[in-house]
Amino acid sequence: MSAPRPTELDADADAVVAAVAAFRSDVDRLLGEIGRRLVGQAEVAGAVVSALLAGGHVLLEGVPGLGKTLLVRTTAAAMELSFSRVQFTPDLMPADVLGTNLIVDDAGGRRFEFQKGPLFAHVVLADEINRATPKTQSALLEAMQEQSVTVGKQTYALPPPFFVLATQNPIEMEGTYPLPEAQLYRFLYKLRVEPPTGAELHEILDRTTGAGDEGTRVVLGRERLLEMRALVRQVPVARPIQDFVVRLVEATHPGRSPLAEVARFVRYGSSPRGAQAVILGAKFEALRAGRFAPSFSDVRRVAIPALRHRVLLNFDGEAEGITADALVGKLLTLLPEMP
């Protein structure tokens, strides 16, 4: 290779080196603050920050009481972002989320004025999103994808960064409306929140049943967050790494997979959004590790949360108790990193 030596780096490259180091430092500080408030769940917290900095949204799946709301609230507070929480219920209407036009009397007379809904925040917690009707769920579609809301003939831009963190309870299926695929695919990751271990539970008890609560400290500003988002997008990806991601996503499709179980149990494989999610997640992982390009291990690290909700099982798969996690895991084992 004929690359310049570290001492020969130009100013731009030097700036990149510094930016990566700062990124790593800031992420560590952010995760440290989250970890100071949230016991355990380090992996989930890391994935949430990853999605936040990659510009995606997260679907959290777990039983109530595992700290999902605390996680989101802490994340928003640590970055000095506005936060709103919406408890999704069957009678929740789109206007309840998006906002509505109200008649306002003022000096000029009566007029319609748009009353912003809870969606107009940097961080939105859509709690138990699968309890709302599809109509209300779909109200989030435009907001998540376009970062804007249209009410009537008026489109309102959402304040960047806009980050949706939705939760759903995997146990209580009565009275729920499973998210449609179009909605599901808009989440960068689908994360599973596991119950805390014994030690973590002790720590939770110690922290939450005492007198003091120090609150969350701000470690990052909104502008810095946007810079970090931009930096993630600048990370280059080597073609062999990208090729591995492409082959991985292709292999989730029944007709193109070398894995027999995929052909037997999968109805639809991942869309291109899955590949985008993996690459973005891998870029974040590279920067978080202080590297300038993602590696195969970065891809492996983010592949399951990025693809598990994009691989739709068929009836046989559901009946056999097959999980998308297992299939993607097998594919990661089966596929060679370089053919």
Next chain:
Amino acid sequence: MRLGQIRRRLRLRATLEGAIVGGTLAAVALAAGVAIARARGGAVPAGEVVALLVLGLGAGAVARAARRIPLARCARLADAALDGEDRLLSALALEAAPATPFSRALAADAVRRAEALVPGAAVPARRPRGLPALALAASMLAAAALVPASSRAARIAPPSPVAARRAPLPPGTLDAEREAARAARDEATRLADARLAALAGELDRTLRRLAEGTLSDGAALETLAALEARAAEAAEAARREAAAAAAAARGLAETAETRPAGQALGEAAAGAADEGPADEGRARDALAASAAAHPAETAKGLAAAARNMAGTFSEAGDGAGANAEDKSGARRLARDQKAENESAQAPAGQQADDSQRQLERLRRDLDDAASACRDGDPSCASRAGERGRDLERLERQGAARDGLQRIARSAQQLRTRIGRRELGLGEQDAQAMRSFGRAARGGDQSGGGEEQSGASAGREGAGETGTAAGEPAGAGEAGRDQGTGRGKGAGNGAASAALGAEAEDAPGQEAGTGNGIGRQPGGPPLGPRATETAPAGGSEAEVPIADGAGPSRAEVIGTAAGQGFASRSYARAYTDYAAAVEDALAKTAVPEGKRYLVRRYFDLIRPRAPARAARHAP
């Protein structure tokens, strides 16, 4: 940088492993080949095996060394040796892309880390893969080459080409055959017969190679069998040609105008048998002159000649059929050999066909010439002259039949001598082989003029009783001369006396002097068994035979080999082995060069009926 060093190490490793793979494949293939060759009775020179093994090693090494090793693979190995985060791979892959601050930073980072890399850590020295397989394959090859073959074919496999070379024959061993070859060659020169000359030359070459020791027995048998078949075929063709020429001469003699030509042909035939083709062209000239002067009459003569020739074709066919029934045993064996050896058979059959076609063509030409003369064609005289010349040539070819038969006989005799292993043996061994041969043919085993009766007595005495003096069976040949069987066992005691008494009871018998071989020193079982084979005269008595009495199996067979195969004990022994014998005969695994010997041997040792021996007695 480091990637180049890594690539060199990878290539070295690939070369080594390729050599191992190539060597393994070569060793497996060679093991199979050696095993098959040994099972078929052949042998593979060790030098060739080693050379092929080395060739396999080299081919594998070259094939693997020539493979392209991408730098990306080297980068992967380097990354794995560093921290597994694919920094070098990414930098390498992004090198071709437009440079960005990120890619430059990445490249610098990769270079800095690669400097700390030790190539040996990326491609550590390790035991090449495939070594166990190579060891296993080498063991297989060694086993195939060293473990003694257990198949029957391998047990009777011919020696290796080197071992097949025999010592040069003593001077004078092949004098008789050489003389025959020389005579045939002289006759070919005298008759200007290329066919005879070729066969004589081939016999000469075979004799020379045999004398020099460069021809194994098996190869010699095959060569001689083929030569004999071709010579016999050629002799038969010559006989037909001579008969056709004689018939044509007789046809020409039927007409006054062409009679001189017929007579000229007849005289030429008589002279050819003695001193060669004298007065060549007389028949041609006579026919040409006759055609010029008397075309119509010449046409009659030519037509008669053609008619007579055609008559010999059918006779030849009949004669061939009759001859086929008179073939000698050796001739049948030669035919068997022919059937086994296609290469020897094809030229002989082609030779007969060519001869027959030649005769047919000449007959048609005679008919055509007759037609031309009958029609007053101006070419009548020239055509008649050409036919006269053709008939003279046909007559000369027929005259070579004696020489051809001589070659066939010489080849057959030489094959017999080789089959008896008389070539190169000392006089004592040759005598023993001749003795075995006589025994195999059921010939005499006793001295004197009354061979068969004496032999019969000797055999029975030897095979069954082991008595001492006065084999009753031998004596029992009513009034024959004294048997002089060669058995050496000395019976004794009361049993012998009883035997003698029984022998004396036989009418007209004399005290036989034939001796038997036996292990029983006497006793009741012996005498009566001997007497029961007496064809006439001697009294018979049934005496139970004790278990285990009599000679051993080896002794029975050994005695039969020396004294004849007509004894009942030998017949029983042979029956026990018959299945194995038939199996051996049916097996094609017997080497081709030895089939003749094997078949002939088993033919010769078949048991003879006792009565047959009696019939042969004068």
